[in-house]
Amino acid sequence: MARKSAAPQRRTDQLSRDTIVAAAIDLLDASGEDGLTFRALSERLSTGAGAIYWHIANKNELLTAACDALIARTLTMSATAATPEDTIRALALNLFDAIDAHPWVGSALARALGQMPMVRILESLGRPIRDLGVPARDQWTTVGALLNYILGVGGRNAANGQLARTQGLDRSDFLETVSAAWSGLDPVAFPFARGLAAQVRTHDDREDFLAGIDLILRGIAAPRPRRRG
Amino acid sequence: MARKSAAPQRRTDQLSRDTIVAAAIDLLDASGEDGLTFRALSERLSTGAGAIYWHIANKNELLTAACDALIARTLTMSATAATPEDTIRALALNLFDAIDAHPWVGSALARALGQMPMVRILESLGRPIRDLGVPARDQWTTVGALLNYILGVGGRNAANGQLARTQGLDRSDFLETVSAAWSGLDPVAFPFARGLAAQVRTHDDREDFLAGIDLILRGIAAPRPRRRG
DNA sequence: ACCTGAACACCGTTCAAGT
DNA sequence: ACCTGAACACCGTTCAAGT
Numbered sequence: 001m002a003r004k005s006a007a008p009q010r011r012t013d014q015l016s017r018d019t020i021v022a023a024a025i026d027l028l029d030a031s032g033e034d035g036l037t038f039r040a041l042s043e044r045l046s047t048g049a050g051a052i053y054w055h056i057a058n059k060n061e062l063l064t065a066a067c068d069a070l071i072a073r074t075l076t077m078s079a080t081a082a083t084p085e086d087t088i089r090a091l092a093l094n095l096f097d098a099i100d101a102h103p104w105v106g107s108a109l110a111r112a113l114g115q116m117p118m119v120r121i122l123e124s125l126g127r128p129i130r131d132l133g134v135p136a137r138d139q140w141t142t143v144g145a146l147l148n149y150i151l152g153v154g155g156r157n158a159a160n161g162q163l164a165r166t167q168g169l170d171r172s173d174f175l176e177t178v179s180a181a182w183s184g185l186d187p188v189a190f191p192f193a194r195g196l197a198a199q200v201r202t203h204d205d206r207e208d209f210l211a212g213i214d215l216i217l218r219g220i221a222a223p224r225p226r227r228r229g
Numbered sequence: 230m231a232r233k234s235a236a237p238q239r240r241t242d243q244l245s246r247d248t249i250v251a252a253a254i255d256l257l258d259a260s261g262e263d264g265l266t267f268r269a270l271s272e273r274l275s276t277g278a279g280a281i282y283w284h285i286a287n288k289n290e291l292l293t294a295a296c297d298a299l300i301a302r303t304l305t306m307s308a309t310a311a312t313p314e315d316t317i318r319a320l321a322l323n324l325f326d327a328i329d330a331h332p333w334v335g336s337a338l339a340r341a342l343g344q345m346p347m348v349r350i351l352e353s354l355g356r357p358i359r360d361l362g363v364p365a366r367d368q369w370t371t372v373g374a375l376l377n378y379i380l381g382v383g384g385r386n387a388a389n390g391q392l393a394r395t396q397g398l399d400r401s402d403f404l405e406t407v408s409a410a411w412s413g414l415d416p417v418a419f420p421f422a423r424g425l426a427a428q429v430r431t432h433d434d435r436e437d438f439l440a441g442i443d444l445i446l447r448g449i450a451a452p453r454p455r456r457r458g
Numbered sequence: 459a460c461c462t463g464a465a466c467a468c469c470g471t472t473c474a475a476g477t
Numbered sequence: 478a479c480c481t482g483a484a485c486a487c488c489g490t491t492c493a494a495g496t
Contacts, residue, residue, distance in 0.1 A: 014479075038470065048481040050472075055479095059470065110336070110384040113392065114407030119414065119422045126421030139421075140428045145378065145441035152381030155339040163342065178343030185348065192355030192368075193348045199369045212374035219448025243460075267489065277462040279491075284460095288489065 011046040017055045017065070020045065024066045028104045032165045036063070036104075064115055067108035071117040074098040075124050084128035085217055091124055092150055092213045096206060099154040103161025106154035121147065132220060142220055149216060153209050175201050240275040246284045246294070249274065253295045257333045261394045265292070265333075293344055296337035300346040303327040304353050313357035314446055320353055321379055321442045325435060328383040332390025335383035350376065361449060371449055378445060382438050404430050 023044050027036050038059070042049045056062050078094045081087045099106045112118055125143050134142050164170065169177070182190075182197035252273050256265050267288070271278045285291050307323045310316045328335045341347055354372050363371050393399065398406070411419075411426035 010480090037468090039468090049470090050482070051480050053471070107339070110339075111388050111391075113385070113388055114403075114410060119411070119419060122425070123419050123422045126425070130421065136424075140425060140432060141437055141440040142444065143425075144437055145444050148381030148385065148441065149374065149378045150381070151384060152377030152379070155380060155384050156342070156377065159340050159342055162340075174343075181343060182348070190348060190352050192359065193352045195365075196351070196355070196369060196372075203369060208370055208373055211370040212377065215371065215374050215448040216445060217448070218451040218453075219444040219446070222447040222451045224447075239461090266487090268487090278489090279463070280461050282490070 009046050015045065015047060015051060015055060020052055020055055020062070021065045021069055024062055025069065025102075028066060029102060032162060033104045033107065060111070063104075063108045064112045064117065067105055067112055068115070068117040068120070070098060070102060070105055071109075071120055075120055078124065080128075084131040087128040087131075088125065088146070088217065089210065089213055091128075092146070093206070093210065095121070095150055096153065096157075096209050099157050100205075103158045106151075106156075106158025106161075109151060110155055121150075129220075134220065138224075145219075146213075146216055149212060153212070157205075238275050244274065244276060244280060244284060249281055249284055249291070250294045250298055253291055254298065254331075257295060258331055261391060262333045262336065289340070292333075292337045293341045293346065296334055296341055297344070297346040297349070299327060299331060299334055300324075300338075300349055304349050307353065309357075313360040316357040316360075317354065317375070317446065318439065318442055320357075321375070322435070322439065324350070324379055325382065325386075325438050328386050329434075332387045335380075335385075335387025335390075338380060339384055350379075358449075363449065367453075374448075375442075375445055378441060382441070386434075 020041070023041055024036055027040060027044065031040075036059075038049050038052055042052060045052075052062075056065070074094050075091070078087075078091045081090050099109075109117060122143060125146055126139065129139055129142050129146075160171075160174070164174065167174075179197045179201040182193055182200060185194045185197075187194055249270070252270055253265055256269060256273065260269075265288075267278050267281055271281060274281075281291075285294070303323050304320070307316075307320045310319050328338075338346060351372060354375055355368065358368055358371050358375075389400075389403070393403065396403075408426045408430040411422055411429060414423045414426075416423055
Protein backbone atom coordinates (compact mmCIF):
# COMPACT_ATOMS: atom_id res chain seq x y z
CA MET A 1 0.00 0.00 0.00
CA ALA A 2 1.55 3.27 -1.12
CA ARG A 3 1.86 6.14 1.29
CA LYS A 4 1.36 9.70 0.05
CA SER A 5 4.71 10.85 1.42
CA ALA A 6 7.42 9.57 3.72
CA ALA A 7 6.11 9.69 7.28
CA PRO A 8 8.32 12.12 9.19
CA GLN A 9 10.36 10.77 12.07
CA ARG A 10 8.86 12.01 15.31
CA ARG A 11 10.99 12.78 18.33
CA THR A 12 10.67 10.46 21.30
CA ASP A 13 11.85 12.73 24.09
CA GLN A 14 9.79 15.68 25.28
CA LEU A 15 9.98 19.11 23.76
CA SER A 16 11.10 21.94 26.02
CA ARG A 17 11.28 25.70 25.84
CA ASP A 18 15.06 25.59 25.85
CA THR A 19 15.26 23.07 23.01
CA ILE A 20 12.93 25.23 20.95
CA VAL A 21 14.89 28.41 21.63
CA ALA A 22 18.17 26.71 20.75
CA ALA A 23 16.72 25.44 17.48
CA ALA A 24 15.35 28.92 16.76
CA ILE A 25 18.81 30.43 17.22
CA ASP A 26 20.30 27.86 14.84
CA LEU A 27 17.67 28.68 12.27
CA LEU A 28 18.11 32.44 12.65
CA ASP A 29 21.87 32.15 12.33
CA ALA A 30 21.60 29.89 9.32
CA SER A 31 18.95 31.70 7.35
CA GLY A 32 18.19 35.06 8.92
CA GLU A 33 15.01 36.56 10.27
CA ASP A 34 12.89 35.33 7.40
CA GLY A 35 14.24 31.84 7.94
CA LEU A 36 12.53 31.49 11.30
CA THR A 37 9.10 30.01 10.58
CA PHE A 38 7.09 27.64 12.69
CA ARG A 39 7.08 25.17 9.83
CA ALA A 40 10.86 25.13 9.44
CA LEU A 41 11.26 25.04 13.20
CA SER A 42 8.88 22.14 13.71
CA GLU A 43 10.59 20.20 10.93
CA ARG A 44 13.98 20.73 12.56
CA LEU A 45 12.52 19.64 15.88
CA SER A 46 10.82 16.61 14.32
CA THR A 47 7.46 17.62 15.64
CA GLY A 48 4.17 19.14 14.54
CA ALA A 49 3.77 22.81 13.77
CA GLY A 50 1.30 23.42 16.56
CA ALA A 51 3.33 21.60 19.23
CA ILE A 52 5.57 24.61 19.73
CA TYR A 53 2.62 26.65 20.95
CA TRP A 54 2.37 24.47 23.99
CA HIS A 55 5.71 25.88 25.18
CA ILE A 56 5.82 29.37 23.70
CA ALA A 57 3.03 31.87 23.27
CA ASN A 58 3.87 33.22 19.82
CA LYS A 59 6.60 34.17 17.41
CA ASN A 60 7.39 37.43 19.15
CA GLU A 61 8.03 35.66 22.45
CA LEU A 62 10.21 33.16 20.63
CA LEU A 63 12.29 35.93 19.08
CA THR A 64 12.69 37.70 22.40
CA ALA A 65 13.69 34.47 24.13
CA ALA A 66 16.30 33.75 21.45
CA CYS A 67 17.59 37.27 21.77
CA ASP A 68 17.76 37.01 25.54
CA ALA A 69 19.68 33.76 25.46
CA LEU A 70 22.27 35.29 23.18
CA ILE A 71 22.53 38.56 25.11
CA ALA A 72 22.90 36.75 28.42
CA ARG A 73 25.73 34.71 26.92
CA THR A 74 27.40 37.86 25.60
CA LEU A 75 27.17 39.81 28.83
CA THR A 76 28.49 37.14 31.16
CA MET A 77 31.48 37.07 28.83
CA SER A 78 32.15 40.73 29.59
CA ALA A 79 34.31 40.81 32.70
CA THR A 80 35.03 43.98 34.60
CA ALA A 81 38.02 45.86 33.22
CA ALA A 82 40.55 48.16 34.84
CA THR A 83 38.52 51.36 34.58
CA PRO A 84 34.79 52.03 34.18
CA GLU A 85 35.55 53.48 30.75
CA ASP A 86 37.28 50.29 29.69
CA THR A 87 34.43 48.23 31.08
CA ILE A 88 31.97 50.19 28.96
CA ARG A 89 34.19 49.93 25.91
CA ALA A 90 34.60 46.18 26.32
CA LEU A 91 30.89 45.68 26.89
CA ALA A 92 29.95 47.77 23.89
CA LEU A 93 32.39 45.92 21.67
CA ASN A 94 31.07 42.57 22.83
CA LEU A 95 27.57 43.69 21.95
CA PHE A 96 28.76 44.98 18.60
CA ASP A 97 30.44 41.69 17.79
CA ALA A 98 27.43 39.69 18.91
CA ILE A 99 25.10 41.68 16.67
CA ASP A 100 27.61 41.51 13.86
CA ALA A 101 27.72 37.72 14.12
CA HIS A 102 23.95 37.43 14.65
CA PRO A 103 22.32 40.32 12.78
CA TRP A 104 18.81 39.27 13.79
CA VAL A 105 19.67 40.20 17.40
CA GLY A 106 19.85 43.83 16.31
CA SER A 107 16.25 44.04 15.25
CA ALA A 108 14.99 41.68 17.92
CA LEU A 109 16.47 43.96 20.59
CA ALA A 110 14.55 46.94 19.28
CA ARG A 111 11.30 45.06 19.83
CA ALA A 112 12.20 43.80 23.31
CA LEU A 113 11.51 46.96 25.20
CA GLY A 114 11.01 46.55 28.91
CA GLN A 115 11.98 42.91 28.74
CA MET A 116 14.86 40.81 29.93
CA PRO A 117 17.48 41.34 27.25
CA MET A 118 17.14 45.10 27.61
CA VAL A 119 17.24 44.93 31.40
CA ARG A 120 20.43 42.90 31.28
CA ILE A 121 22.14 45.42 29.04
CA LEU A 122 20.92 48.33 31.13
CA GLU A 123 22.29 46.71 34.24
CA SER A 124 25.70 45.96 32.74
CA LEU A 125 25.97 49.45 31.35
CA GLY A 126 24.65 51.08 34.48
CA ARG A 127 27.25 49.87 36.95
CA PRO A 128 30.32 51.36 35.26
CA ILE A 129 28.31 54.55 34.69
CA ARG A 130 27.67 54.73 38.41
CA ASP A 131 31.35 54.02 39.06
CA LEU A 132 32.20 56.88 36.74
CA GLY A 133 30.65 59.19 39.31
CA VAL A 134 27.64 60.21 37.22
CA PRO A 135 25.12 61.65 39.71
CA ALA A 136 21.89 59.70 40.23
CA ARG A 137 19.73 62.24 38.42
CA ASP A 138 21.83 61.97 35.26
CA GLN A 139 22.18 58.19 35.20
CA TRP A 140 19.01 57.50 33.25
CA THR A 141 19.91 59.97 30.51
CA THR A 142 23.48 58.73 30.35
CA VAL A 143 22.67 55.06 30.12
CA GLY A 144 19.96 55.95 27.62
CA ALA A 145 22.41 57.77 25.37
CA LEU A 146 24.83 54.86 25.34
CA LEU A 147 22.09 52.29 24.92
CA ASN A 148 20.41 54.13 22.08
CA TYR A 149 23.68 54.62 20.27
CA ILE A 150 24.50 50.94 20.59
CA LEU A 151 21.02 49.92 19.49
CA GLY A 152 21.19 52.34 16.59
CA VAL A 153 24.39 50.79 15.32
CA GLY A 154 22.90 47.36 15.99
CA GLY A 155 19.86 48.18 13.91
CA ARG A 156 22.06 49.32 11.04
CA ASN A 157 24.11 46.13 11.30
CA ALA A 158 20.95 44.08 11.26
CA ALA A 159 19.79 45.87 8.12
CA ASN A 160 23.19 45.27 6.55
CA GLY A 161 23.01 41.59 7.32
CA GLN A 162 19.50 41.30 5.97
CA LEU A 163 20.45 43.16 2.80
CA ALA A 164 23.56 41.07 2.28
CA ARG A 165 21.45 37.93 2.56
CA THR A 166 18.63 38.95 0.23
CA GLN A 167 20.73 40.74 -2.38
CA GLY A 168 23.61 38.33 -2.16
CA LEU A 169 26.08 41.19 -1.90
CA ASP A 170 29.08 40.95 0.34
CA ARG A 171 30.15 43.88 2.48
CA SER A 172 32.62 45.48 0.08
CA ASP A 173 30.24 45.12 -2.88
CA PHE A 174 27.61 46.88 -0.88
CA LEU A 175 29.89 49.70 0.27
CA GLU A 176 31.07 50.10 -3.30
CA THR A 177 27.49 50.53 -4.47
CA VAL A 178 26.71 53.10 -1.78
CA SER A 179 29.95 54.96 -2.43
CA ALA A 180 29.26 55.08 -6.16
CA ALA A 181 25.72 56.31 -5.58
CA TRP A 182 26.93 59.05 -3.26
CA SER A 183 29.63 60.25 -5.65
CA GLY A 184 26.86 60.67 -8.18
CA LEU A 185 24.81 62.97 -5.95
CA ASP A 186 24.12 66.55 -6.97
CA PRO A 187 27.09 68.55 -5.61
CA VAL A 188 24.90 71.58 -4.97
CA ALA A 189 22.15 69.80 -3.05
CA PHE A 190 24.35 67.22 -1.29
CA PRO A 191 27.89 68.53 -0.86
CA PHE A 192 28.47 66.89 2.50
CA ALA A 193 27.15 63.43 1.63
CA ARG A 194 29.10 63.57 -1.64
CA GLY A 195 32.28 64.32 0.24
CA LEU A 196 31.69 61.27 2.40
CA ALA A 197 31.65 58.88 -0.55
CA ALA A 198 35.35 58.10 -0.31
CA GLN A 199 35.29 57.48 3.44
CA VAL A 200 32.35 55.12 3.06
CA ARG A 201 34.38 52.75 0.96
CA THR A 202 37.32 52.42 3.30
CA HIS A 203 35.91 52.79 6.78
CA ASP A 204 36.03 50.11 9.47
CA ASP A 205 32.65 49.55 11.14
CA ARG A 206 34.08 48.29 14.38
CA GLU A 207 36.58 51.12 14.71
CA ASP A 208 33.93 53.73 13.94
CA PHE A 209 31.63 52.18 16.46
CA LEU A 210 34.29 52.44 19.15
CA ALA A 211 35.10 56.02 18.14
CA GLY A 212 31.43 56.85 18.72
CA ILE A 213 31.55 55.23 22.16
CA ASP A 214 34.65 57.29 22.98
CA LEU A 215 32.90 60.44 21.82
CA ILE A 216 29.98 59.72 24.15
CA LEU A 217 32.38 58.91 26.99
CA ARG A 218 34.02 62.32 26.48
CA GLY A 219 30.55 63.86 26.63
CA ILE A 220 29.89 62.06 29.91
CA ALA A 221 33.18 63.31 31.34
CA ALA A 222 32.66 66.89 30.15
CA PRO A 223 31.20 69.20 32.77
CA ARG A 224 27.56 70.12 32.27
CA PRO A 225 27.05 73.84 31.75
CA ARG A 226 24.55 76.15 33.55
CA ARG A 227 25.62 74.96 36.96
CA ARG A 228 26.80 78.38 38.10
CA GLY A 229 28.20 77.04 41.44
CA MET B 230 -29.76 38.80 -11.98
CA ALA B 231 -27.91 38.66 -8.67
CA ARG B 232 -24.24 39.55 -8.53
CA LYS B 233 -21.96 37.69 -6.16
CA SER B 234 -20.77 40.91 -4.52
CA ALA B 235 -20.92 44.64 -5.17
CA ALA B 236 -18.62 45.39 -8.06
CA PRO B 237 -15.95 47.74 -6.74
CA GLN B 238 -15.81 51.25 -8.18
CA ARG B 239 -12.73 51.55 -10.33
CA ARG B 240 -10.78 54.78 -10.60
CA THR B 241 -10.95 56.59 -13.92
CA ASP B 242 -7.76 58.65 -13.71
CA GLN B 243 -4.35 57.06 -13.96
CA LEU B 244 -2.47 55.69 -11.02
CA SER B 245 0.89 57.27 -10.24
CA ARG B 246 3.80 56.57 -7.96
CA ASP B 247 3.01 59.67 -5.90
CA THR B 248 -0.64 58.75 -5.44
CA ILE B 249 0.39 55.31 -4.28
CA VAL B 250 2.98 56.64 -1.84
CA ALA B 251 0.51 59.14 -0.40
CA ALA B 252 -2.07 56.40 0.11
CA ALA B 253 0.58 54.21 1.72
CA ILE B 254 1.42 56.98 4.19
CA ASP B 255 -2.26 57.37 5.09
CA LEU B 256 -2.54 53.66 5.66
CA LEU B 257 0.64 53.49 7.75
CA ASP B 258 -0.49 56.40 9.89
CA ALA B 259 -3.94 54.97 10.35
CA SER B 260 -3.08 51.36 11.09
CA GLY B 261 0.64 50.95 11.56
CA GLU B 262 3.19 48.85 9.78
CA ASP B 263 0.98 45.78 9.69
CA GLY B 264 -1.79 47.89 8.17
CA LEU B 265 0.12 48.41 4.95
CA THR B 266 -0.85 45.53 2.66
CA PHE B 267 -1.22 45.54 -1.09
CA ARG B 268 -4.80 44.45 -0.69
CA ALA B 269 -5.74 47.29 1.66
CA LEU B 270 -3.79 49.69 -0.50
CA SER B 271 -5.42 48.63 -3.75
CA GLU B 272 -8.86 48.86 -2.15
CA ARG B 273 -8.14 52.41 -0.98
CA LEU B 274 -6.89 53.27 -4.45
CA SER B 275 -9.91 51.65 -6.11
CA THR B 276 -7.73 49.45 -8.24
CA GLY B 277 -6.52 45.87 -8.54
CA ALA B 278 -3.90 44.41 -6.27
CA GLY B 279 -1.41 43.83 -9.05
CA ALA B 280 -1.75 47.30 -10.57
CA ILE B 281 0.55 48.79 -7.96
CA TYR B 282 3.42 46.68 -9.22
CA TRP B 283 3.39 48.60 -12.46
CA HIS B 284 4.59 51.67 -10.57
CA ILE B 285 6.57 50.24 -7.65
CA ALA B 286 8.87 47.25 -7.55
CA ASN B 287 7.88 45.76 -4.21
CA LYS B 288 6.81 46.45 -0.66
CA ASN B 289 10.26 47.41 0.50
CA GLU B 290 10.56 50.10 -2.14
CA LEU B 291 7.12 51.36 -1.20
CA LEU B 292 8.11 51.64 2.45
CA THR B 293 11.34 53.44 1.60
CA ALA B 294 9.49 55.85 -0.69
CA ALA B 295 6.92 56.62 2.02
CA CYS B 296 9.73 57.16 4.49
CA ASP B 297 11.59 59.42 2.12
CA ALA B 298 8.54 61.58 1.44
CA LEU B 299 8.05 62.12 5.15
CA ILE B 300 11.71 62.74 5.91
CA ALA B 301 12.04 65.23 3.07
CA ARG B 302 9.02 67.09 4.46
CA THR B 303 10.52 67.08 7.95
CA LEU B 304 13.96 68.28 6.90
CA THR B 305 12.86 71.20 4.71
CA MET B 306 10.95 72.33 7.79
CA SER B 307 14.22 72.56 9.72
CA ALA B 308 15.63 76.01 9.07
CA THR B 309 19.14 77.03 10.06
CA ALA B 310 19.32 78.30 13.63
CA ALA B 311 21.63 80.81 15.32
CA THR B 312 24.45 78.37 16.10
CA PRO B 313 25.44 75.00 14.63
CA GLU B 314 24.56 73.42 17.97
CA ASP B 315 21.08 74.86 17.83
CA THR B 316 20.69 73.74 14.25
CA ILE B 317 21.55 70.19 15.25
CA ARG B 318 19.22 70.35 18.24
CA ALA B 319 16.34 71.66 16.13
CA LEU B 320 16.94 69.08 13.43
CA ALA B 321 17.13 66.24 15.90
CA LEU B 322 13.95 67.36 17.62
CA ASN B 323 12.12 67.59 14.31
CA LEU B 324 13.17 64.05 13.51
CA PHE B 325 12.13 62.91 16.97
CA ASP B 326 8.71 64.48 16.59
CA ALA B 327 8.26 63.06 13.10
CA ILE B 328 9.05 59.54 14.28
CA ASP B 329 6.89 60.04 17.33
CA ALA B 330 3.94 61.03 15.13
CA HIS B 331 4.68 58.33 12.54
CA PRO B 332 6.29 55.41 14.38
CA TRP B 333 6.64 53.34 11.21
CA VAL B 334 9.25 55.83 9.98
CA GLY B 335 11.54 54.67 12.78
CA SER B 336 11.78 51.13 11.54
CA ALA B 337 11.60 52.05 7.87
CA LEU B 338 14.65 54.26 8.30
CA ALA B 339 16.69 51.40 9.70
CA ARG B 340 16.08 49.45 6.51
CA ALA B 341 16.83 52.35 4.16
CA LEU B 342 20.59 52.21 4.36
CA GLY B 343 22.41 53.96 1.57
CA GLN B 344 19.20 55.37 0.19
CA MET B 345 17.63 58.77 -0.10
CA PRO B 346 16.08 59.28 3.30
CA MET B 347 19.39 58.48 4.98
CA VAL B 348 21.35 60.68 2.62
CA ARG B 349 19.04 63.60 3.33
CA ILE B 350 19.53 63.24 7.08
CA LEU B 351 23.27 62.82 6.72
CA GLU B 352 23.44 65.97 4.66
CA SER B 353 21.38 68.07 7.07
CA LEU B 354 23.37 66.81 10.03
CA GLY B 355 26.69 67.16 8.26
CA ARG B 356 26.61 70.87 7.51
CA PRO B 357 26.33 72.11 11.10
CA ILE B 358 28.96 69.54 12.09
CA ARG B 359 31.31 71.03 9.53
CA ASP B 360 30.39 74.51 10.80
CA LEU B 361 31.28 73.35 14.29
CA GLY B 362 34.86 73.05 13.11
CA VAL B 363 35.08 69.27 13.28
CA PRO B 364 38.09 68.32 11.13
CA ALA B 365 37.39 66.38 7.93
CA ARG B 366 38.82 63.12 9.23
CA ASP B 367 36.46 63.12 12.21
CA GLN B 368 33.31 64.13 10.35
CA TRP B 369 32.23 60.62 9.40
CA THR B 370 32.54 59.36 12.97
CA THR B 371 30.80 62.39 14.37
CA VAL B 372 27.84 62.35 12.03
CA GLY B 373 27.64 58.61 12.55
CA ALA B 374 27.41 58.96 16.33
CA LEU B 375 24.60 61.49 16.08
CA LEU B 376 22.79 59.55 13.39
CA ASN B 377 23.00 56.26 15.21
CA TYR B 378 21.79 57.81 18.43
CA ILE B 379 18.83 59.39 16.65
CA LEU B 380 18.04 56.16 14.83
CA GLY B 381 18.35 54.21 18.05
CA VAL B 382 15.79 56.41 19.76
CA GLY B 383 13.67 56.24 16.62
CA GLY B 384 13.73 52.47 16.66
CA ARG B 385 12.65 52.43 20.29
CA ASN B 386 9.85 54.86 19.53
CA ALA B 387 8.72 52.70 16.66
CA ALA B 388 8.62 49.67 18.93
CA ASN B 389 6.64 51.68 21.47
CA GLY B 390 4.11 52.67 18.87
CA GLN B 391 3.78 49.14 17.57
CA LEU B 392 3.34 47.79 21.08
CA ALA B 393 0.79 50.42 21.99
CA ARG B 394 -1.21 49.49 18.90
CA THR B 395 -1.16 45.73 19.32
CA GLN B 396 -1.55 45.62 23.11
CA GLY B 397 -3.92 48.55 23.24
CA LEU B 398 -1.91 50.12 26.03
CA ASP B 399 -1.39 53.85 26.20
CA ARG B 400 1.96 55.32 27.09
CA SER B 401 1.47 55.66 30.83
CA ASP B 402 -0.04 52.18 31.13
CA PHE B 403 2.98 50.80 29.40
CA LEU B 404 5.48 52.71 31.53
CA GLU B 405 3.58 51.63 34.61
CA THR B 406 3.95 47.99 33.58
CA VAL B 407 7.66 48.34 32.91
CA SER B 408 8.21 50.23 36.14
CA ALA B 409 6.36 47.58 38.14
CA ALA B 410 8.33 44.79 36.47
CA TRP B 411 11.62 46.52 37.25
CA SER B 412 10.77 47.13 40.89
CA GLY B 413 10.16 43.41 41.13
CA LEU B 414 13.66 42.53 39.90
CA ASP B 415 16.10 40.69 42.11
CA PRO B 416 17.95 43.44 44.05
CA VAL B 417 21.17 41.44 44.10
CA ALA B 418 21.30 40.62 40.40
CA PHE B 419 19.81 43.88 39.10
CA PRO B 420 20.45 46.73 41.56
CA PHE B 421 20.90 49.38 38.88
CA ALA B 422 17.85 48.52 36.77
CA ARG B 423 15.79 48.27 39.96
CA GLY B 424 16.85 51.73 40.99
CA LEU B 425 15.71 53.05 37.64
CA ALA B 426 12.12 51.86 38.11
CA ALA B 427 10.95 55.15 39.59
CA GLN B 428 12.57 57.29 36.89
CA VAL B 429 11.00 55.18 34.18
CA ARG B 430 7.53 56.13 35.30
CA THR B 431 8.03 59.87 35.34
CA HIS B 432 10.53 60.58 32.60
CA ASP B 433 9.85 62.70 29.52
CA ASP B 434 10.95 61.00 26.28
CA ARG B 435 11.47 64.21 24.39
CA GLU B 436 13.50 65.84 27.15
CA ASP B 437 15.66 62.76 27.58
CA PHE B 438 16.24 62.60 23.87
CA LEU B 439 17.46 66.19 23.85
CA ALA B 440 19.64 65.58 26.90
CA GLY B 441 21.29 62.77 24.96
CA ILE B 442 21.89 65.10 22.01
CA ASP B 443 23.45 67.63 24.38
CA LEU B 444 25.68 64.95 25.85
CA ILE B 445 26.93 64.04 22.40
CA LEU B 446 27.43 67.71 21.54
CA ARG B 447 29.60 68.05 24.64
CA GLY B 448 31.55 65.04 23.46
CA ILE B 449 32.08 66.68 20.09
CA ALA B 450 33.27 69.89 21.74
CA ALA B 451 35.59 68.09 24.15
CA PRO B 452 39.21 67.88 23.00
CA ARG B 453 40.35 64.48 21.79
CA PRO B 454 43.15 63.02 23.92
CA ARG B 455 46.44 61.45 22.72
CA ARG B 456 47.30 64.41 20.56
CA ARG B 457 50.48 65.25 22.47
CA GLY B 458 50.96 68.57 20.65
C1' DA C 459 1.08 51.39 -21.74
C1' DC C 460 -1.46 50.34 -18.06
C1' DC C 461 -4.70 47.62 -15.39
C1' DT C 462 -7.43 43.29 -13.73
C1' DG C 463 -7.99 39.67 -10.53
C1' DA C 464 -7.36 34.85 -10.08
C1' DA C 465 -3.64 31.90 -8.74
C1' DC C 466 0.68 30.54 -6.35
C1' DA C 467 3.47 29.70 -2.64
C1' DC C 468 3.82 30.92 1.37
C1' DC C 469 2.82 32.81 6.46
C1' DG C 470 1.22 32.63 12.05
C1' DT C 471 -2.13 30.67 14.75
C1' DT C 472 -6.00 27.67 16.25
C1' DC C 473 -8.18 23.59 17.61
C1' DA C 474 -10.54 19.12 17.43
C1' DA C 475 -8.70 14.90 17.91
C1' DG C 476 -5.41 11.78 19.49
C1' DT C 477 -1.94 9.54 23.16
C1' DA D 478 -0.15 16.90 29.98
C1' DC D 479 1.54 17.09 25.69
C1' DC D 480 1.40 16.51 20.73
C1' DT D 481 -0.67 16.06 15.79
C1' DG D 482 -1.70 18.11 11.52
C1' DA D 483 -5.47 19.82 8.91
C1' DA D 484 -7.78 24.15 8.55
C1' DC D 485 -8.34 29.25 8.73
C1' DA D 486 -7.43 33.71 7.52
C1' DC D 487 -4.28 35.97 5.93
C1' DC D 488 0.28 37.59 3.26
C1' DG D 489 3.54 39.43 -1.19
C1' DT D 490 4.07 38.60 -5.82
C1' DT D 491 3.19 36.88 -10.56
C1' DC D 492 1.04 36.70 -14.87
C1' DA D 493 -2.24 35.59 -18.58
C1' DA D 494 -5.72 38.18 -20.17
C1' DG D 495 -7.95 42.34 -21.05
C1' DT D 496 -8.35 47.60 -22.60
